[in-house]
Amino acid sequence: MADLRAEYLGISLKNPLIAGASSLTSNMGSIKKLEDEGVGALVISSLFEETIQLQSYKMEQDMSYFDNLDAEISNIFPDIEHAGPEEHLMWVRKAVEAVDIPVIASLNCIDTATWVEWAQKLEETGVQGLELNFFAVPVDPAESAQENEQYQIDTVAAIMDKVKIPVSVKLSPFYTSPLNVVRRFDEAGVAGFVIFNRLWHPEIDVDSEKMSFPFHLSSPEDLGLPIRYVGMLAGTVKGSLCATNGVHAGADAVRAILAGADVVQAVSTFYRNGVQNAKKMLSDVESWMDRKGYSSLDDFRGKLCYTNTKEKWTFKRAQYVRHLLNSEQYIKRSSAL
Numbered sequence: 001m002a003d004l005r006a007e008y009l010g011i012s013l014k015n016p017l018i019a020g021a022s023s024l025t026s027n028m029g030s031i032k033k034l035e036d037e038g039v040g041a042l043v044i045s046s047l048f049e050e051t052i053q054l055q056s057y058k059m060e061q062d063m064s065y066f067d068n069l070d071a072e073i074s075n076i077f078p079d080i081e082h083a084g085p086e087e088h089l090m091w092v093r094k095a096v097e098a099v100d101i102p103v104i105a106s107l108n109c110i111d112t113a114t115w116v117e118w119a120q121k122l123e124e125t126g127v128q129g130l131e132l133n134f135f136a137v138p139v140d141p142a143e144s145a146q147e148n149e150q151y152q153i154d155t156v157a158a159i160m161d162k163v164k165i166p167v168s169v170k171l172s173p174f175y176t177s178p179l180n181v182v183r184r185f186d187e188a189g190v191a192g193f194v195i196f197n198r199l200w201h202p203e204i205d206v207d208s209e210k211m212s213f214p215f216h217l218s219s220p221e222d223l224g225l226p227i228r229y230v231g232m233l234a235g236t237v238k239g240s241l242c243a244t245n246g247v248h249a250g251a252d253a254v255r256a257i258l259a260g261a262d263v264v265q266a267v268s269t270f271y272r273n274g275v276q277n278a279k280k281m282l283s284d285v286e287s288w289m290d291r292k293g294y295s296s297l298d299d300f301r302g303k304l305c306y307t308n309t310k311e312k313w314t315f316k317r318a319q320y321v322r323h324l325l326n327s328e329q330y331i332k333r334s335s336a337l
Ligand SMILES: Cc1cc2nc3c(=O)[nH]c(=O)nc-3n(C[C@H](O)[C@H](O)[C@H](O)COP(=O)(O)O)c2cc1C
Pocket: 020, 021, 022, 023, 044, 045, 046, 047, 072, 075, 076, 106, 133, 170, 196, 197, 198, 216, 217, 218, 219, 222, 244, 245, 246, 247, 265, 266, 267, 268, 269
């Protein structure tokens, strides 16, 4: 029988399927169910700087302070006035005690001092790792990419100086040179990379003529982007690689591991197909390994990463060119004309 054990951030996991940060991991019923359905670890929903600052800022005051932050906050904490940072710490502590699988905390702040202070507080809850959710939309045109990246790298260094648990970074795909940014984080000693965060975009409701924040889940097609970058990073960094965004089935986890991922994180599939899909995903990975004659994840991890694949062009521009050249055949296959 296939051995699904995985190693992530130096933590041993019984399998490579991690339930990613979401409202499913901020609820006792669903974390217990996720554990029962077999996930290897949990990432608790992020503690956001807004939640921390709400102690001193009232929501209705100067919301422009938060303009460059993500919309997750408005979806995850609709009753934000009741979800203070101390309650979050209490929740994380409870979650750590309630399950036997590793629990990772997640943090998304603005000021370096706040990042460091709350990273330390989260460490004290007993979590085994800390994921830094670096999703922020740079809205100041005067701020260069280099300044933005350096801020992130300096922040991580300041956090790692103060905490002992492994620290991972959950990155957005919107860097000019993601591989370079990952390399610099890696040189700074980051223990792992979550590739990539799913960005929430505002929508416009044409009836009310207002902004709206729909509940957008990923689809399996989204996995192409993480696969491309995990594939190019595999074997080039010391930190662990976690693929996320579009992992919906066991086959998606296999794809990510073939590209070089150590583990995967999933969220949307649990909302769409129920938490019980975790068990099916894991048994599908196991059956696939048995069918292929692989006894451990190491037997096939990175088999199709950039360094190992013979089809290196698939990671590059040539794939795009090839698709354009073959577009006639797609038109024929579709009902476009
Ligand atoms: C309802 C919901 C809440 C989320 N909350 C968080 C969060 O608190 N912190 C975070 O880093 N990501 C959060 N995410 C993003 C997920 O952790 C994950 O990165 C993303 O959904 C991509 O994975 P998926 O394709 O399996 O959904 C959230 C996603 C959803 C759908």
